[in-house]
Amino acid sequence: MSKEFFKAIECGQTLPINNVHAVSVSMPTMQDVIDYEKQTPQIFEKIKSGYPRFKLHPYLKKLGLYIKDKYKVSDNFEVVLLSSKKAVELISDKYFIHNKIEVDEPFGVILVQRGTTQLQKVLTYIQHVGCNLSSRLAEKYLFDVELINTVHEEKLEDEKKAKDIIINTLANAYNQPSKNVCLAPSGMNAIYSIVRGLNSIQSHNGRTILVQFGWLYLDTMNIVNHHYNQSKIFPDILNLDLLEEFLKIDGKKVSAIVTEMPTNPLLKTVDIKRLRSLCDEYNIPLVIDTTFATPFNLNLEAYADIFVESLTKFACGNADILMGAIILNKKHNLSHMNVEFFTHCEPVYIKDIQRLALQIKGYEKRVKEISSNTKLLVEYFKKCSYIKDIYYCLNEENKENYSQTIKDDNSLTGIISVTFNKPFKDIYDNLNFAKGPSLGTEFTLLMPYTYLAHWDLIQSKEGNEFLEEIGLPIDLLRISVGVENINEIINEFKRLEN
Template identity: 70%
Template sequence: MKKEVFKHIACGETLPIKNIHAVSVSMPTLQDVIDYEEHTPEILEKIKSAYPRFILHPYLKILAKYIKEKYSVCDNYEVVLLSSQEAVKIVSDKYFIYNKIDIDEPFGVILVIKGTTQLQKVLTFIQHVGCNLSSRFAQDYLYKVKIIDTIHKEELEDEKTATFTLKNTLAKAYNQPIENIGLAPSGMNAIYSVVRGLKKIQEKSNRTILVQLGWLYLDTMNIVEHHYDRTKKFLDISNLDIVEEFLEKNGLNVSAIITEIPTNPLIQSVDVKRLRQLCDKYNIPLVIDATLATPYNLNLKPYADILVESLTKFACGNADVLMGAVILNENFKISHMQGEFFKHLDMVYIKDIQRLAYEIKGYEKRVKKISANTKKLIKYFKQNPLIDRIYYCCNEENKKNYEIAMIDDNSYSGLISVTFKKDFRKIYDNLNFAKGPSLGTEFTLLMPYVYLAHYDYISCKKGQEFLKKINLPIDLLRISVGTENIEDIINEFKRVESLIS
């Protein structure tokens, strides 16, 4: 009998396990996910920490309480912490919040009246734009004032060389000058900064429309809608004919086109060569979120004006740093405008930079191993009787779009999404991989994507009809393939296959 390598991970355990800075959390059953989305008290008791933009980190809760006591803040107010004073200004101006108490701290603090819709709007906006205060900053602050007595032990790059190491690695990977690399405290803050920069440039012209190509990540779409009154969405990325028809009439009014290559979670790609030609024809900047592609699988330098990457994912590989990057392409004329895009990037805490600078040294090797594992796992899935449909970056539907940009024939994005012929809940509950939000980890990580990203659609008939219209299956399992022995990964799926069949 084969040894079971993967074990059940209890609900609420951090992913990675026992790491206070983890950005993922174990949700081992579908009911755990549903209870989390419905804010069931029992599940919230278990889940102390999760993806930092969605769940307030325990250290930030303690720090907020400390600030409230330090400045004698009235109980009617909620203390909200942000990454910087600049972030405070942005949120305060947007929601007309002006603190009556002078708070002198090396991070951002705003006071919002409890029990108001304003508070929820503020928290949602912070989630979208990714200006959360770093858990490492909170840890160091609390340790300094003797509220906590331990610092999480981890490998860090030297403070003097960390920023250069991180930026230089990205510059070489993307084949860009180092000055064209900008760092952000999250991938969403990187997107936010690009959109703000485009908006600022557009104010000097008549280009007031932003085109969204594909069903993008939830918060990317929210940021676009926040900043552009005029947006045009083309959810079917395989049909560039309708995009071309739109541009024939409106091309000179388009501020930018934003897309993901490949998309999350259906792992689809636009015909990037044709899209670039359309952008050139109408002088439109092309923004590509290349998080899933990584610079080691797809060469997007000939096509994108601006690239954005969530470094939290494959660049980190350990799901314990929240960070993002903006990469301006030297090939295109927009590259000289670093100031307009980089000035909107929020501050990144040095300890986060040190941690990621240490982890990014294994970036290329990690991606190559994950890519090789992905190829073999897809081959297994094609003969697995439980699998209904497989979504992956080199499938026949997408291959023609990748041939231009693929580094080599063996480049596979480390993400696979699948649907099943048998009961989704039973399969999900019985798989013993790590299960929770995020991706790009060295450990295989599963996520019931639609349940966690679009539960509001699942919970109503109209929403379900919309998901069907855009061909996003409710019972979709997104698999972030890890670097473990591929035979062990396959054997875990085989175990559940024999259990369910």
């Protein structure tokens, strides 16, 4: 990409630019971010779309209105669209929704009574479980019924080859048979399916506690809380002593340990050999979210029973696909139970598969280029007076743990988080990179992580104290490093030196 890319991108523009299926959206100033979190009316005049699990896509809104009119639904009800009829049953059972509607559609439809707290609960649950309807499916439907005039032009892989291309790429990268790989419509839906599978397999053995090791991504923890009566969080991934003491007492009650490697957004890495040893001692399955590491940076084959990856990120590289994957490790004792883990995954729309199949062909090359850029950007940051703290995989705190599984010297996952010695607002507002949610893009993408992920905690004294306790700075900038010329990336940051 040329230097021309580093220009301010107006608030509400899709990221990538002018892509109706984009999963990110430009929030170029801190005031935009704050207005978005406060849900001020004026910000939503600008921001029409966003990360699909958090903000309803415009096509889904339009399709919902069409379905409401088509089936003559009363104004007393809100039409909610889901990825499948199976998802309708799931949500209807959980929230006792008996507003039955008979529809003949290639997706799920439920009716939720307006003016109740139930609607927000349902929408939040859909966000966590990841059973959103595909924007590409909605687009085709709307075009076919002549509610939109055009379909977004994009390159797609051949329909007959697409799924095999994705499955085989992942199977080869993780060194697993293709039957051990399953696609899901989002990374969160993949995690949801794993949690449900563990629950059904382990609960009859009296293993009812799911351990979350490290301060995991917000929605991962939300899924666990929805589906496990008992869960235990160990926020500090570098403190295995606390976990070991807990396992001495309750190890036989633990159904699984779920962790990220490295963690989001502080890039901390567990002593994976010691963690695996504890799992073996107490016969506990280990689930590792490898979205940040990717299978091309770290070799975790000897350690994880189950891998989960958000393919929306580095595997896609363009931020215009929502998809996830479960990969079961043939070396460990759960790989023969693939039906138990895969059965809860929602179906993936074929055009999403076709789009990712095209993009995943560049996965390994993209990761290597980003890794190289990340290493050089870290070296630049180390010399910067305006940088307060740098969080990355090979910092001194993490170096020994990360090096246990590193594939080569350039295997630095493409995320850097930093804090500054200057006012955060000034820093954020003045940088001309793309700024919005998500990561893993070929274009450098900045996110004010704590503001977008933990706005509720920022708002109270108790929340601030909790953030301090878990070591998560409020004014943290998460940088997803792109494949642009590294000198151009560094030169954009150099403007902060003035």
